Amino acid sequence: MSNPCIICVAITGSVPTKTDNPAVPVTVAEQVESVQESFEAGATIAHCHVRDDEGKPTSDPERFARLKEGIETHCPGMIVQLSTGGRSGAGQARGGMLPLKPDMASLSVGSNNFPTRVYENPPDLVAWLSEEMLKHDVKPEIEAFDLSHIVQATRMADAGKIASPLYVQFVMGVKNAMPVDERIFDFYIETLHRLAPNALWCGAGIGAAQAQVNEWCISRGGHTRT
Amino acid sequence: MSNPCIICVAITGSVPTKTDNPAVPVTVAEQVESVQESFEAGATIAHCHVRDDEGKPTSDPERFARLKEGIETHCPGMIVQLSTGGRSGAGQARGGMLPLKPDMASLSVGSNNFPTRVYENPPDLVAWLSEEMLKHDVKPEIEAFDLSHIVQATRMADAGKIASPLYVQFVMGVKNAMPVDERIFDFYIETLHRLAPNALWCGAGIGAAQAQVNEWCISRGGHTRT
Ligand SMILES: [Zn+2]
Ligand SMILES: [Zn+2]
Ligand SMILES: [Zn+2]
Ligand SMILES: [Zn+2]
Numbered sequence: 001m002s003n004p005c006i007i008c009v010a011i012t013g014s015v016p017t018k019t020d021n022p023a024v025p026v027t028v029a030e031q032v033e034s035v036q037e038s039f040e041a042g043a044t045i046a047h048c049h050v051r052d053d054e055g056k057p058t059s060d061p062e063r064f065a066r067l068k069e070g071i072e073t074h075c076p077g078m079i080v081q082l083s084t085g086g087r088s089g090a091g092q093a094r095g096g097m098l099p100l101k102p103d104m105a106s107l108s109v110g111s112n113n114f115p116t117r118v119y120e121n122p123p124d125l126v127a128w129l130s131e132e133m134l135k136h137d138v139k140p141e142i143e144a145f146d147l148s149h150i151v152q153a154t155r156m157a158d159a160g161k162i163a164s165p166l167y168v169q170f171v172m173g174v175k176n177a178m179p180v181d182e183r184i185f186d187f188y189i190e191t192l193h194r195l196a197p198n199a200l201w202c203g204a205g206i207g208a209a210q211a212q213v214n215e216w217c218i219s220r221g222g223h224t225r226t
Numbered sequence: 227m228s229n230p231c232i233i234c235v236a237i238t239g240s241v242p243t244k245t246d247n248p249a250v251p252v253t254v255a256e257q258v259e260s261v262q263e264s265f266e267a268g269a270t271i272a273h274c275h276v277r278d279d280e281g282k283p284t285s286d287p288e289r290f291a292r293l294k295e296g297i298e299t300h301c302p303g304m305i306v307q308l309s310t311g312g313r314s315g316a317g318q319a320r321g322g323m324l325p326l327k328p329d330m331a332s333l334s335v336g337s338n339n340f341p342t343r344v345y346e347n348p349p350d351l352v353a354w355l356s357e358e359m360l361k362h363d364v365k366p367e368i369e370a371f372d373l374s375h376i377v378q379a380t381r382m383a384d385a386g387k388i389a390s391p392l393y394v395q396f397v398m399g400v401k402n403a404m405p406v407d408e409r410i411f412d413f414y415i416e417t418l419h420r421l422a423p424n425a426l427w428c429g430a431g432i433g434a435a436q437a438q439v440n441e442w443c444i445s446r447g448g449h450t451r452t
Contacts, residue, residue, distance in 0.1 A: 110402070111337050111344045112374065113352075118337045120344045123402050147373035148338065148404040155405075176336070176349050178374040179381075183420070187413055194409070 026051045028063060032070035039075035046071055047081045047106070047141075049088060059089035064097035079103045081141055084129055086119055094125070098132040104167075105133060107140035109156060110149040113176035119145065130161050141202075142168040145177045150188060154195035166199035168192055172213055173206035180209040185216050252277045254289060258296035265301035272297055273307045273332070273367075275314060285315035290323040305329045307367055310355055312345055320351070324358040330393075331359060333366035335382060336375040339402035345371065356387050367428075368394040371403040376414060380421035392425035394418055398439055399432035406435040411442050 025034040028050070035046045048071075050063040068080050081104035084094045098105060107129055108121040133140050140162055142153040150170075156162045170188045172180045185203065192199050202223035205213025217223060251260040254276070261272045274297075276289040294306050307330035310320045324331060333355055334347040359366050366388055368379040376396075382388045396414045398406040411429065418425050428449035431439025443449060 110372075111339050111346075112372070113336050113347070113349055113378075116349060118344065118346045118348050120337075120346070121339070122344050123339055123342060126339075145374070146336075146338070147410065148371070151405060151407070151410075152339075152402065176378065179377060181377070184373065184377075184417070191410070 026055050028066045028070060031067055032074055035071050035078070036074045039078050043078070045079040045081055045104070046075070047083065049083045049085070057088040059084075059093050059096055061097040061100060064102075065100055068100055068102055081105060084108075085143070086121065091125060092128060095129045095132050098129075098136050098138055101136045102138055104139045104141055106143050106169075107133065107162075108143045108145070108149070109152045110146060112145040112149075112178075115175040119177075127161070130156060134161070134163065139163065139167065142166060143171055144168055144188070145171050145174065147178075147184075147188065147191065150192050151195060154192070154199070157196060157199075164196070164198065166192075166196050168199055168201045170201060170203045170213075171206065172203070173209035180205055180212060182216060185213070186220075189220060189222070252281050254292045254296060257293055258300055261297050261304070262300045265304050269304070271305040271307055271330070272301070273309065275309045275311070283314040285310075285319050285322055287323040287326060290328075291326055294326055294328055307331060310334075311369070312347065317351060318354060321355045321358050324355075324362050324364055327362045328364055330365045330367055332369050332395075333359065333388075334369045334371070334375070335378045336372060338371040338375075338404075341401040345403075353387070356382060360387070360389065365389065365393065368392060369397055370394055370414070371397050371400065373404075373410075373414065373417065376418050377421060380418070380425070383422060383425075390422070390424065392418075392422050394425060394427045396427060396429045396439075397432065398429070399435035406431055406438060408442060411439070412446075415446060415448070 025031045031048070048067055050058055050060060050067055052058040052060065064082050068082070071078055071080050080102045082097050082102045083106045085106055085108070086094060088094065109126050111121045112119050130140065142149065144150045144153070150168060153162060153166055153168060157164045157166050170185060172178050172185065178184065189201065192201055200223065203213045203217040251257045257274070274293055276284055276286060276293055278284040278286065290308050294308070297304055297306050306328045308323050308328045309332045311332055311334065312320060314320065334345070335352050337347045338345050356366065368375065370376045370379070376394060379388060379392055379394060383390045383392050396411060398404050398411065404410065415427065418427055426449065429439045429443040
């Protein structure tokens with residue numbers, strides 16, 4: 001590989017709870033500890049969600065601030081990426097943590113189906129989130145759940161609405177969105193490269209598909225997420 | 227081409243009004259007349275939307291019944307395809323015309339962005355619409371606004387939730403969904419063929435892109451929509 005390999009660790013998603021898996025870190029203190037273990041094992045990006053006192057996903061900027069501070073203290077040099085995903089809030093509340101100026105934040109630029117509902121990222125919210133990221137100098141990680149999301153990100157970058165070079169994550173294996181498919185994975189890379197030659201990318205396979213997608217990432221020179 | 231060329235005419239979309247274009251047929255009588263002209267010119271499928279008395283899109287089964295009857299009377303043998311699209315209604319109202327047993331109906335199996343909003347096709351509504359189509363023996367035309375919609379349709383066909391062979395329309399040129407892109411058009415064909423070898427397809431370019439997409443359809447042996 002010509003690029004250094006960026007290992008991105010998503011310590012806590014928005015879905016699993018302590019009931020599903022007692023090892024899932026939920027409090028900020030647990031999360032910082034977990035990120036630190038990954039950091040010592042070589043991870044370079046921490047993709048972060050936060051939970052409220054009941055363990056439910058939230059976009060609360062105050063919790064994000066504590067998590068960011070804890071990671072910066074215990075993992076110097078690690079890239080902090082905060083989630084603006086729609087499972088943790090609605091509307092502009094999803095971007096309430098951007099003034100914290102994390103190194104990165106996730107950004108969805110299109111909509112798609114999830115297992116039981118529509119993952120809604122309406123055009124005006126996408127425009128607002130990307131403006132906020134430009135304003136606070138936050139680098140987006142584009143969460144691509146479908147091919148048009150990749151194309152849309154390149155168009156937004158061409159129009160100066162997202163800073164270049166793009167950093168895109170190909171997400172596969174979410175039910176009712178794009179499944180894990182190697183030929184499509186390769187076409188994602190080809191399309192991104194064709195439309196934004198300087199873009200970087202990583203892949204994320206959900207659940208059982210994680211190891212498979214990581215293998216494809218590594219063999220094609222992309223970054224990985226665990 | 228090995229298949230006969232199916233020319234699909236969409237006489238009235240859900241967006242244009244008489245103010246935009248006085249030639250847009252809006253009343254059922256106007257629509258029937260317009261379909262008949264296309265039929266005599268060689269069109270074989272009529273893709274139909276209906277309007278209410280104010281000219282606004284509606285899913286009213288009574289209007290659809292009159293339009294279907296008019297086309298059947300004046301265009302014997304023409305395939306009637308009724309729209310279950312989300313611009314004309316919400317929730318199960320979108321499928322209220324399926325008991326009329328038209329030859330075909332449009333079916334979206336995923337969600338995506340439109341110019342100013344989310345085109346919402348939640349999983350439970352998709353499941354219900356496809357069940358209704360099976361029950362009333364209505365052949366769906368899958369409206370694919372993105373790559374995962376094609377994949378999802380093939381999975382639903384494999385699971386017996388949509389009758390085979392699939393008939394898929396690739397829609398390009400809607401702002402914030404998939405733009406008009408020849409390489410992606412070819413990948414759509416390749417992917418459909420790989421996952422559902424017997425499927426048929428057609429292409430629809432929106433607005434200025436219509437002629438371009440029709441040209442690609444014809445040169446690759448697909449069907450066209452005007
Ligand atoms: Zn990543
Ligand atoms: Zn996330
Ligand atoms: Zn058609
Ligand atoms: Zn239509």
